[in-house]
Amino acid sequence: MNRTFVLLASLILIGCTSYSEVKEIKPVYLPVAGPVGTVQGEIMKSMKTSSHDPLSGLGGFLVAAEASSRQLAVNPKDAQAESDYNFAVARIVSTVQNAKLDPWNQPLRVPSASGEFILTKRPNLNPNHNPALFDFTPADQFDVSGSYVTKRSIRPGIGAPIVAVGKRERQDAKKDFAMKRIYYGVTAVARFKGKTCELAFEDPLAAETVSMNGKIYPLAADFTVPLAVMLAKNDPKKLELARLLNPGQHTDTAQIIALQPYDPNKRVILVIHGLMDSQATWTPMINTLRGD
Numbered sequence: 001m002n003r004t005f006v007l008l009a010s011l012i013l014i015g016c017t018s019y020s021e022v023k024e025i026k027p028v029y030l031p032v033a034g035p036v037g038t039v040q041g042e043i044m045k046s047m048k049t050s051s052h053d054p055l056s057g058l059g060g061f062l063v064a065a066e067a068s069s070r071q072l073a074v075n076p077k078d079a080q081a082e083s084d085y086n087f088a089v090a091r092i093v094s095t096v097q098n099a100k101l102d103p104w105n106q107p108l109r110v111p112s113a114s115g116e117f118i119l120t121k122r123p124n125l126n127p128n129h130n131p132a133l134f135d136f137t138p139a140d141q142f143d144v145s146g147s148y149v150t151k152r153s154i155r156p157g158i159g160a161p162i163v164a165v166g167k168r169e170r171q172d173a174k175k176d177f178a179m180k181r182i183y184y185g186v187t188a189v190a191r192f193k194g195k196t197c198e199l200a201f202e203d204p205l206a207a208e209t210v211s212m213n214g215k216i217y218p219l220a221a222d223f224t225v226p227l228a229v230m231l232a233k234n235d236p237k238k239l240e241l242a243r244l245l246n247p248g249q250h251t252d253t254a255q256i257i258a259l260q261p262y263d264p265n266k267r268v269i270l271v272i273h274g275l276m277d278s279q280a281t282w283t284p285m286i287n288t289l290r291g292d
Helices: 002-016 038-049 054-074 079-098 224-234 236-245 247-253 279-290
Strands: 021-024 108-110 117-121 134-138 142-145 160-166 183-193 196-202 209-212 215-218
Touching (some): 038 079, 079 134, 079 196, 183 209
Antiparallel strands (some): 021 142
């Protein structure tokens, strides 16, 4: 009797515990203490206008990112310039996403107080990496929590950490050891050549530094939020008990999933979960190791 009670209580407690909870929030901009500078003022003004006038807001964020980029070229250790640059680049990405603008298939002309910008993407020979195939949300627009998301693993540096989610499910996912829908963490970097802004999405699991303005900077990264979003959207916990009790009915859910593109210069580590569990059990370990 006591054993039955303990087992039932355990199952009830397990069912009530969420591995990952994700809530979208409004990003908070904290300018430097003291008089507000030109860049900080441009960001604050664009934050107010981007929702009802996306192109105007986008132009302001481009002005701020360009000015911050120039300052970083003079002083790569300017913490305020780095913060302003990263925040402005994140808002460039979110404004493009929210307003459904398309600088991916053709250059986008963006008016601004300092002249017209041309916003475009970095050329990429891999058709699977076309930005038009993904929805992008800056990591600073997520509040994450849950029993498997207790530690935020980040890497300070240049760029705006972004969660990239595939717009469509992949039909060949199992063959390619992939999830049906891609969830991946990238870092947006904006490089300026005159009034042309080229957006690139760098892979922080493949590179720790980035080149900009002829200098090398640490590449910023958020390793936790993409994992949290993936867990929250897929909810692997829902099958844990069902697969234990009726394994024959869920054989189609057995799969090896690669969490990042194959790199011949890295060792492959295969992790396997136990009974009444799922791949989610490895989240804390993966989150910690990626941030190390």
